[in-house]
Amino acid sequence: MNGELILFFVLAAVAIGAALGMLFSRNAVYSALFLILNFATVAVFFLLLGAPFIAMAQVTVYAGAIMVLFLFVIMLLGAEQIQHQARRGWQRPLAMLLTLALLAESAYLIFTRSDLLTVLEPAASDYGNPQAIGMLLFTEYLLPFEVTSILLLAAMVGAIVLVKEDRKKSGGQK
Amino acid sequence: MLVDWALVLEWVIKSILLVFILLTGFAYTTFYERKLAALIQLRIGPNRAGPGGWLQPAADGVKLIFKEEFTPAQAYKFVFVLAPIITVVPALVIMAVVPWGDVVNIFGRMVPLHIADINVAVLYILSVASVSVYGIVLAGWASNNKYSMLGGLRSSAQMLSYELALGLAFIGPILLAGSMSLTEIIDAQRNIWYIVYQPLGAVIFYIAMLAEVNRAPFDMPEAEQELTAGYHTEYSGMKFSLFFMGEYIKMAAVSGIFAALFLGGYRGPFVDELPALGPLYFFLKIVASLGVMIWIRATMPRLRYDRLMAFGWKVLLPLALFNVLITAVVIVALGL
Numbered sequence: 462m463n464g465e466l467i468l469f470f471v472l473a474a475v476a477i478g479a480a481l482g483m484l485f486s487r488n489a490v491y492s493a494l495f496l497i498l499n500f501a502t503v504a505v506f507f508l509l510l511g512a513p514f515i516a517m518a519q520v521t522v523y524a525g526a527i528m529v530l531f532l533f534v535i536m537l538l539g540a541e542q543i544q545h546q547a548r549r550g551w552q553r554p555l556a557m558l559l560t561l562a563l564l565a566e567s568a569y570l571i572f573t574r575s576d577l578l579t580v581l582e583p584a585a586s587d588y589g590n591p592q593a594i595g596m597l598l599f600t601e602y603l604l605p606f607e608v609t610s611i612l613l614l615a616a617m618v619g620a621i622v623l624v625k626e627d628r629k630k631s632g633g634q635k
Numbered sequence: 636m637l638v639d640w641a642l643v644l645e646w647v648i649k650s651i652l653l654v655f656i657l658l659t660g661f662a663y664t665t666f667y668e669r670k671l672a673a674l675i676q677l678r679i680g681p682n683r684a685g686p687g688g689w690l691q692p693a694a695d696g697v698k699l700i701f702k703e704e705f706t707p708a709q710a711y712k713f714v715f716v717l718a719p720i721i722t723v724v725p726a727l728v729i730m731a732v733v734p735w736g737d738v739v740n741i742f743g744r745m746v747p748l749h750i751a752d753i754n755v756a757v758l759y760i761l762s763v764a765s766v767s768v769y770g771i772v773l774a775g776w777a778s779n780n781k782y783s784m785l786g787g788l789r790s791s792a793q794m795l796s797y798e799l800a801l802g803l804a805f806i807g808p809i810l811l812a813g814s815m816s817l818t819e820i821i822d823a824q825r826n827i828w829y830i831v832y833q834p835l836g837a838v839i840f841y842i843a844m845l846a847e848v849n850r851a852p853f854d855m856p857e858a859e860q861e862l863t864a865g866y867h868t869e870y871s872g873m874k875f876s877l878f879f880m881g882e883y884i885k886m887a888a889v890s891g892i893f894a895a896l897f898l899g900g901y902r903g904p905f906v907d908e909l910p911a912l913g914p915l916y917f918f919l920k921i922v923a924s925l926g927v928m929i930w931i932r933a934t935m936p937r938l939r940y941d942r943l944m945a946f947g948w949k950v951l952l953p954l955a956l957f958n959v960l961i962t963a964v965v966i967v968a969l970g971l
Contacts, residue, residue: 490714
C-alpha cells in the first residue's frame, strides 16, 4: 500500500465523516462548518489528482465565498437551532424514495457498464495548469463559457432588481 | 520512490524559519507600530522596558501568558477555542508561496529561497484569504454576545466585498507577467517595478488589503467606541493574543504579497551578483509597507460602516474592473 492510497482512504474517511456530521448536526452553524470541512477535503482530492487550479477554485469559491454567505444568513436569522417539532412529515418518505432511485441508478451503471471502471489514460503534463485551462475555455469551450457568463449576469441583474427599492411605494420616506 | 531526505530537511528548515520569523516579526511589528505612531503624534511611546523600550514586546508577551483565560458561560465552547486558531493559521501559511530571495549557495548546496513555487500561487493567496474570514465570523458567533456578533457579521460582509477588488487588482500583474507564479511575476519586474505600469492597480490593492486585514480606517469589526472591541470582546489571555498575532502577521504577509506583486519582491540593485541581498531588500520593502499602514492608522479616522460598503462596491470595484480592461487593451494593442 503506497502513501497516496493511505492518504486517499484517510481523506475519504474525513470527507464522509464531515458529510454525515453535516446531516446529523442539530445546530445549523455546526452543519455549515462540517460542510466547509467536506469542501476542503474535496479540494485536497483535486490536488491528489494533479489539478491544483480546480483545488484552489474549490476552496476560494465553495469553502470561502459561498459558505461565508451561508454562515452569514444563518447567523443573521438566528436560525441555529432546529425545531424538534418541525412539520416535515412528507419530506422523509420523499427523501428516502429519491435516495433509493439515485442508489439504484449508480448500481445499475456500475454493474452493467464495467468499462467505465477501466484505468484511464494518465493526464497530459500541462493538465490543470491555468494557461491550459484558459486556452481551452476560450477556444474549444467558448460557447458554454459565454452562456454560463450570461446566466450569471442574468442572476446578478435579477438579484439587484429584487432588492431595489420601489421608489413609488416608499416615496416621501427618503 | 526515492525520497531525497536532504530536500525534505531543507523544506522543514525553511518552513520553521519562516514561522519563526513571522512570530518574532509579529512582536516587533507591535513595537514598531507603537513607536512610529508615537512619533507621528508627538508622543514618546513605550520606553520603560529595556533600553529604549526594546524589550516591550517580551514584557507584553509574558503579561498576556499570565492573564486569566475566561470563557463566557453561554459561549459555544468548541468554536470559541477554534476561532483564534482559524485566524492565525491562514496568516502563517499564506507566505508559503511568496519567494523571499533567489537561489543562494549555502555550504555548496543551491537553496532556492522560497517554500513553494506553484503555478497557481495567486489563486492560493486568494483561497487562503477567503478562508481567513471564518476566524472572525466564528469568534463573533461563538462569544454569544450581541456586540461580538455584529462585529463578526460586519467583518464577513466587509471582507467578502473587498476580496472582489483585491482579486481584480491581482489581474494587472498577472496579465503583465503572463503567469500566476509569484517567482515569474517577480522575475518579470527585473527592470521596472509594476507599480509604475499599474499605479491604479497598486492603490486599489493596497486599500483592499487594508480592508482584508481589518486595519484602520477599515477596522470596523473591532470599532472600540461602538462595538466595545467587536468580535474579540469576550476573549482574554492567550486566545486574545492569538487574534492580535493574526492581525499583525497578516499585515506583514499582505505587505510581502504587495511587495512581490508591485515593488519587485526581492529584486534590487546588485541582487543578481549577490543573491543574499534578496531577503534584505524584501525585508526593507515589507517594513516600508508596514510603515505606511501605521501612518494611515495614526492619521485617519475610522469610516462609517455604510460608507465603507458603498466605497467598496461603488468606487473600488468599478475602478478595479476599469483597470483590468485598460491593462488588457493596452497589452493587446502593443502586442506584448
